Every structure is written in structure tokens, then in C-alpha cells.
Amino acid sequence: MSEPLLRIRDLTVDYATDRPVRAVDGVSLDIHPGEIVGLAGESGCGKSTLAYTITRLLQAPAEISGGSIEWRREDGGTTDILGLGGRELRAFRWQEISMVFQGAMNALNPVHRIGPQIEDVFLDHRAGLNKAERRERAAELLRTVGIPVDRLRSYPHELSGGMRQRVMIAMALALRPRLIIMDEPTTALDVVVQRNILEEIDRLRSEFGFAVLFITHDLGLLLEISDRVGVMLSGRLVEENTPQALLDGAGHDYTRHLLSSFPSLRGDTPITGTRYVDRGPATPREEARA
Amino acid sequence: MTTLDARHLSKNYQIRGTGLRGATLRAVDDVSLLVRPGESVALVGESGSGKSTIAKMLIRLVEPTAGDVTLDGEHIGTGRRATKAYRKRVQMVFQDPFSSLNPSLPIRHQLARPLRIHGIVRTRAEEERELHRLLDSVNLGPAAEILAKYPHELSGGQRQRIAIARALAPRPEVLIADEPVSMLDVSIRLEILQLLDDLKRERNLAVLYITHDLATARHFSTQIVVMRHGRVVERGPSSAVILDPIHPYTQLLVRAAPDPRSEPFVIDPDRHHASPDVLVSEADTGPADGRHWARAWADDAAVTELLAGV
Numbered sequence: 001m002s003e004p005l006l007r008i009r010d011l012t013v014d015y016a017t018d019r020p021v022r023a024v025d026g027v028s029l030d031i032h033p034g035e036i037v038g039l040a041g042e043s044g045c046g047k048s049t050l051a052y053t054i055t056r057l058l059q060a061p062a063e064i065s066g067g068s069i070e071w072r073r074e075d076g077g078t079t080d081i082l083g084l085g086g087r088e089l090r091a092f093r094w095q096e097i098s099m100v101f102q103g104a105m106n107a108l109n110p111v112h113r114i115g116p117q118i119e120d121v122f123l124d125h126r127a128g129l130n131k132a133e134r135r136e137r138a139a140e141l142l143r144t145v146g147i148p149v150d151r152l153r154s155y156p157h158e159l160s161g162g163m164r165q166r167v168m169i170a171m172a173l174a175l176r177p178r179l180i181i182m183d184e185p186t187t188a189l190d191v192v193v194q195r196n197i198l199e200e201i202d203r204l205r206s207e208f209g210f211a212v213l214f215i216t217h218d219l220g221l222l223l224e225i226s227d228r229v230g231v232m233l234s235g236r237l238v239e240e241n242t243p244q245a246l247l248d249g250a251g252h253d254y255t256r257h258l259l260s261s262f263p264s265l266r267g268d269t270p271i272t273g274t275r276y277v278d279r280g281p282a283t284p285r286e287e288a289r290a
Numbered sequence: 291m292t293t294l295d296a297r298h299l300s301k302n303y304q305i306r307g308t309g310l311r312g313a314t315l316r317a318v319d320d321v322s323l324l325v326r327p328g329e330s331v332a333l334v335g336e337s338g339s340g341k342s343t344i345a346k347m348l349i350r351l352v353e354p355t356a357g358d359v360t361l362d363g364e365h366i367g368t369g370r371r372a373t374k375a376y377r378k379r380v381q382m383v384f385q386d387p388f389s390s391l392n393p394s395l396p397i398r399h400q401l402a403r404p405l406r407i408h409g410i411v412r413t414r415a416e417e418e419r420e421l422h423r424l425l426d427s428v429n430l431g432p433a434a435e436i437l438a439k440y441p442h443e444l445s446g447g448q449r450q451r452i453a454i455a456r457a458l459a460p461r462p463e464v465l466i467a468d469e470p471v472s473m474l475d476v477s478i479r480l481e482i483l484q485l486l487d488d489l490k491r492e493r494n495l496a497v498l499y500i501t502h503d504l505a506t507a508r509h510f511s512t513q514i515v516v517m518r519h520g521r522v523v524e525r526g527p528s529s530a531v532i533l534d535p536i537h538p539y540t541q542l543l544v545r546a547a548p549d550p551r552s553e554p555f556v557i558d559p560d561r562h563h564a565s566p567d568v569l570v571s572e573a574d575t576g577p578a579d580g581r582h583w584a585r586a587w588a589d590d591a592a593v594t595e596l597l598a599g600v
Contacts, residue, residue, distance in 0.1 A: 042475040190336040191502065195546035217476050223550035247550060261477045265505040265549040266533060 003072055004030035005179060005211055006054070006097075011067035013049055013058065013235075023049040023062070025235035031179060034205065036212040038222030040258065041232035047215045048102060050232075051181045054213070055099050056081065056089055071096065074178075094125050098172040100165075102183040107168060108156040114167055115152030118142075121174040141170040145200060162193035166200065173204065181213045186221075198225055220262045223247060231255045292361045292379060292463035294325040294348070294496050299357035301343050317343045318354075319520040323498070325464065330490055330497040332507035332528065334543070335517035341500045343520075345468045348498065349382045361464070378408045381462035383486075385469040387449035391441040397452055398437040401425075404459035424455040427492075428485060447478040454485065458493075465490075468500045483510050504547045508532045516540050536561055 006029075013024040023046040031037050041047045052058045054069060069081040071092075084092055101107045109117055118138040122129045129137065139149045145166040156164055165185060172180050182201075186194040202225070205212060216222060222229050223243040230240040231254065239252040250256045301318040318340040325331045333341050346352040348359060350373055358365070366376045384390040391400055401421055404410075411417040422433045428451040430436050441449055450470060457465060467486060471479040487510055490497050501507050507514050507528065514531040516524040516539065524537040535541045538559050545555040 042477060191504075191546040192336065192542050218548065219476065220548040220550055224548050243550060258477055261480050263480075263505045263509045264551040265508065265544065265547050266552040266555070267549070 002032055005033045005072050006031040006213075007068075007070040007072075008054070009068045009070075011050070011053060011069065012065045013046070013053055014063050014065045016061040016063050022235050024053065026067070027232075027235075027237045028067075029230060029237060029240065031211050031213060033178065034209050034211055035227040036202075036205070036214055036225055038226030038229040039213060039215045039232060040217065040219040040222050040229060042217055045232040046235040047232050048183055051099065051183050051213065051215055054081065054181060055093060055097055056084065057099075090125070094121065094177060095175045096177055097179045097181065098175065098177040100168050100172050100180065100182040100185045103188065108164060110156050112155075113152065114142075114154050114156065114159070118152075118167070118171055118174065121171055125175055137174070141174055142167070144173065144204070145170045160193075161189050162197060165189060165193075165197055169197075169201065169204070173208065173210075176208060177210060179211045179213065181215070183215045184217070185214075187216065187218075194221075201225075218262075219258045231258065292327060292496060293363075294323070294380065294464045294498070295358075295360045295363070296321070296323045296344075296348060297358045297360075298322055299344060299347055299359070300355045301340075301347060301352060302355045316520050318347070320357075321517070321520070321522050323515065325496040325498050327463065327494045327496050328490060329513070330487070330499050330511040331513045331515060332499045332501060332511035333515050333517060334501055334504060334507050336502065338519075339517040340520040341517055342468055344517075345382065345466050345498070345500055348464075348466055349380060350376060374408075378460045379462055380464040380466065381457040381460060382466040382468065383450070383453050383457045383470045386473050387446055387453050388441075388473065390453050391449060391456075393441050395440070396437065397439050397441070397444075400441075400452065401437070401456055401459060404456055408460040410460060420459075424459060427458065427489065428452070428455045430455070446474050447482060450474060450482055451485070454482075454489070458489065461493075462495070464496045464498070466498045466500070469502070470499075471506070472501070472503070479506070486510070504532060504543055505549070516543070 008027060008029045011024055011027045012022065015021040015023055025046070027046075027050060029037070039047050039050070049058070049062065052062075053064060058064065064082060071079040071081050073079055073096075079092065081092070108114070115135065115138050118141060119134040122134045122137060135152075138152060142149055142151060147163055147166055147170070151159065151163070156167075159167065168185075172182075185201075186197050189197065198221075201212065204210075214222065214226060219229070219231075223246065226243060228240060229243055229246055230237050231252065232238065233254045239246070239250060239255045241251070246255060246259065250259060299318055299321045300316070303315040303317055305313040305315055321340070321344060323331065323333070323344070333344065335341050343352060347354045347357075360366075361376075361379055366372050398421065401424055402417055405417055405420055411420050421437060425431060425433045425436055430448060430451050436444075436448075436452075441452070444452065450473075454470075465486075470486065471482050474482060483506055486497065486499075489495060499507065499511055508531075509528075511528050514525065514528045515522055516531065516537065518539050524531060524535065524540045531540060532544060535544050538557070541555070541557045541559075541561070545557055549555075
């Protein structure tokens with residue numbers, strides 16, 4: 001196996017509020033070049049906090065209390081992401097890891113046209129392009145994600161949800177990053193549009209070779225598109241495996257519970273409507289029951 | 291009990307806006323639905339297909355442009371009193387339990403109000419007993435504790451249970467559930483759907499389940515009605531619609547829905563040639579203009595466009 005692109009070790013993040021919350025609890029995860037890693041979990045399980053930690057977007061009261069995130073640069077050396085600051089961080093962000101945000105439907109600025117919003121990325125992160133070049137690159141990006149170039153002059157409200165999502169992906173692609181973090185990128189979209197976007201992501205990935213960390217609560221979706229899937233519960237990564245292995249027999253109770261909580265569309269899986277109670281890290285793995 | 295029968299429902303909206311003045315949006319275009327007691331009918335389709343407009347017309351929040359709604363064949367008048375009587379029999383569970391409960395009032399108030407408005411209880415003691423029974427029927431307890439709480443003190447799943455209890459308070463015969471679980475975490479969705487299913491059985495409710503999730507539509511409903519652009523494009527017994535979809539749009543939906551446990555679905559645009567004769571049943575009298583769904587897409591530009599992308 002190749003060297004991982006991103007190596008997270010024992011990452012712990014706390015929210016230092018009146019009653020401190022451990023949002024991410026000793027998570028270790030590798031992401032290899034060009035692979036899609038899915039991260040499943042419910043609201044409040046810490047998956048978005050993990051994404052924000054990787055991109056260093058965490059704000060107080062969040063505190064990184066332990067662990068490391070290592071990034072393998074193209075020259076073979078490694079960068080300690082948690083140690084980045086100031087200009088280095090600015091150069092690293094978007095250039096190496098970009099992000100498609102949760103609720104991307106509303107992540108575009110409603111009072112600016114699409115074109116200038118994409119060009120902003122170049123203004124912010126890569127000086128040296130003149131106005132005409134920036135415009136040309138923005139047009140090229142739109143073409144890449146399958147949107148007619150005349151849409152550069154549109155306002156976000158003039159685009160459908162799927163198109164807005166494509167614009168967000170175009171912006172994430174702008175500086176050719178090697179990892180794109182997608183936080184619930186298709187949650188607000190219709191299934192048919194969602195499928196188009198997923199196919200688009202897969203096509204772009206084979207064209208540009210970036211890796212994807214895909215975060216969603218929709219485990220069924222992850223099992224279809226990911227090379228590996230991690231399941232988070234109360235800040236912990238309770239299981240990580242290939243989709244086939246999870247479908248064949250998940251190791252953790254909670255994963256099995258999640259797997260049984262969406263009925264198969266065309267299969268005849270019996271459905272159960274019971275609640276999972278998290279009994280903490282000591283939950284026995286119970287191989288026998290698998 | 292009661293059969294909800296909606297015939298040839300239509301809703302047009304006049305569009306106001308620069309350059310569009312006078313244009314008409316056909317949100318719902320000649321849709322018929324029949325929901326029998328103890329039966330659940332799923333209405334599926336993308337956003338903007340008119341699903342929620344139908345729900346609003348059925349609960350009388352929106353006045354239909356055309357069409358009839360009858361309960362057991364009985365027309366119910368349009369006045370205030372008649373509407374109240376109608377709503378006692380037809381109740382709705384809304385999509386978002388975070389905004390459908392009044393945040394400034396305790397649960398007791400939210401549940402007691404429909405009981406009083408619809409004259410279900412007369413005395414304090416009766417009310418107390420009924421409140422406990424309602425909470426019990428949605429598996430929430432201990433009652434005294436829950437009744438004293440405010441919506442923000444409850445989880446999403448608990449709030450949706452309260453919303454269901456509130457809908458059940460007037461002892462309705464028809465329940466309209468508009469995306470009742472789409473705002474909830476995946477792992478508690480089935481619980482809520484199971485609860486609705488149990489209630490349907492126990493109380494012999496007629497349930498209209500509006501959703502965009504084909505998998506739960508299949509497993510919790512006997513019939514599926516697929517809508518697109520305000521029209522019904524396909525309908526039939528749930529498993530038949532999912533396993534053997536005929537309309538290209540339904541096929542696209544089935545292909546698009548995540549289903550990791552099955553082989554990828556292969557679209558066959560010619561499938562309708564194999565089943566040209568579609569039964570016009572009591573549940574589906576078809577649009578009044580005679581353009582039945584099974585033949586309606588031949589010259590539909592939107593469908594042609596959809597299939598071009600396959």
C-alpha cells in the first residue's frame with residue numbers, strides 16, 4: 001500500500017464550554033491518495049468537527065487536546081497540519097485540502113455573481129493571475145463541472161440546488177487540491193440530482209486524482225461510493241472497513257444497528273425499529289452475534 | 291372508518307414577477323388519490339413535484355383550484371365549522387418537528403389544545419387521562435415529566451412523537467404525514483415509521499405518507515404514487531412500482547436511490563412498450579383530459595431530456 005496522504009493519530013477535540021464536551025475522541029484514520037473514504041454517523045457524533053479540525057477551521061471554544069495530523073507533501077516530506085500557522089496555513093488551505101461545506105446550497109454569497117465568487121479563490125490563494133486569467137480559469141472550472149459558462153454572470157438564486165452544489169465543487173477544485181473534504185454535500189438534494197453529483201465527483205476524481213473524505217449520515221450512500229467507510233459514534237471511530245466487509249459482517253453493534261436502519265430498496269431485508277443505546281467505549285464487540 | 295377520496299385535484303398559482311405576469315404555475319395538475327382505512331399510500335417525487343401542495347389541499351390549508359375531496363363519499367362544506375369538523379377527521383404530521391411545535395409552550399399545552407378545540411374531553415380528569423393515553427400510544431413516558439417539558443428539552447425523535455400524538459388527539463380517521471422522518475437521524479427513522487405503521491393498524495387509520503425515500507415508501511405502504519411536475523407519472527402496488535418501474539422517471543428514481551445490497555438497476559426506456567395496457571382502477575380514474583400516465587410521456591420534453599442523460 002502507498003504512503004497515506006493524510007495520517008490522523010489519536011486526535012482529540014474538546015469544546016471547552018461550561019460542561020466540556022469531547023467531540024472527537026482519540027480518532028485515528030488514514031487517507032490514501034485518490035481514495036474515497038466515507039465517514040458515517042449521526043448529528044452530534046463529531047464528524048463535522050473532525051472535518052473542521054483537518055482544515056484547521058475550528059474556532060473557540062473548540063480545542064485540540066491531543067493527537068496529530070500529518071500531511072504527505074508532493075516532495076515526499078510531511079507537514080504537521082496542527083502546527084501550521086499564518087502564511088503557511090493560508091498557503092496550505094485550499095491548495096492541498098479544500099472543502100465542500102455542509103448546506104452548500106446556502107454557502108454561496110447571495111449578493112455576488114458566481115464568477116467573482118470563484119475568482120476570489122485565486123485572489124486569496126494564488127496571487128499572480130491577472131484579471132483575464134482569473135476569468136478564464138473560472139470559466140474553465142465551470143466547464144469542468146458541467147455548467148454552461150454563461151452562468152458566471154448568474155446569482156446563486158438563479159441556479160438550481162444541484163447547480164449550486166456543482167459550483168461549490170468547482171470552487172473546491174480551483175487550486176487542484178489532493179484532498180477534498182465533503183461534508184454532507186448532497187443531503188439537501190433530490191435523489192436523482194444527488195446521483196448526478198456523485199457520478200460527477202467520481203468522474204472528476206479519476207480525471208484529477210484527488211482523494212475524498214465524504215461525510216454524511218447516509219450509510220447506504222457511503223457503502224456504494226466509498227473505498228473504505230468509517231463509522232463514528234459519540235466522537236469515537238468505532239469501526240472502519242471496506243463496504244463489502246461491513247455488509248458481510250460489521251464488527252461493532254452500532255454499525256450493525258445503522259446497517260439495519262435503512263431498508264434495502266429492492267432487497268427483502270427485514271426491518272426493525274429499535275433504538276441503539278451507546279454504552280461507551282467498553283461496548284463488547286460481540287463477534288458471536290455478527 | 292373513513293376512506294379519503296380526492297378526485298381530479300388541481301392547484302394553479304398565478305406567478306407575480308417581472309416579465310412573468312399572468313403566467314400560471316400548475317403545482318398540481320389533475321391528481322386523484324384514494325386512501326382506504328388501514329392502508330398507507332406513499333406519495334413520492336422530487337421537490338417541487340407538488341407533493342406538499344396536495345397535502346395542504348387535503349388538510350385544507352390551501353384551496354384547490356379544481357377537484358373534490360370526499361370522506362366516505364361525503365362532501366364536507368367549506369365554512370369555518372365544516373372545516374373544523376373536517377380537520378377533526380383528517381390530521382397532519384409535518385416535516386420539521388423543530389418548527390411545528392410552539393417553542394414557548396409546554397408539551398401539555400400543545401396536546402391539550404386539540405383535545406379542547408375538538409371537544410374530546412369535558413373535565414380536567416378526562417383531559418389528564420387522555421393526555422396520558424396519547425403519550426402512551428406514541429411510547430413516550432413518564433407522562434408527567436414529558437408534559438411539563440418544553441419542545442427544546444426533547445430530542446428530534448421525541449418531538450416528532452409529540453407531533454404525532456397531537457395529530458392523534460382529535461381521534462382522526464385520516465392521517466397525512468408529510469416527510470415525517472426526513473429531518474430525523476437515520477437510526478431513529480424506522481422507529482417513527484414503525485410507530486406510524488402500528489398506529490395505522492391499531493386505529494384503522496388511512497395514512498398518506500409523503501416522502502422522497504423510495505425504500506421506506508416501499509416497506510411501509512401498500513400503494514406508491516409517483517409524481518413529477520404536478521402530475522402522477524406512475525402508481526401501483528408498492529413492490530411492483532419499485533421492482534418493475536415502467537415510467538422512465540420512476541426508473542431514474544430507482545436507479546438513483548442508494549441500495550448497496552442490490553445489483554445496480556438498469557434503465558430500460560422501452561419497458562413501457564411491454565406493458566401498454568394500464569389498468570384504470572377505482573383509485574385512479576386518470577386525468578380528466580384522458581391523457582393517462584402510461585402514455586403521457588411520449589411527447590414530454592422533460593422526460594426526453596432525462597433519458598438523454600442516462
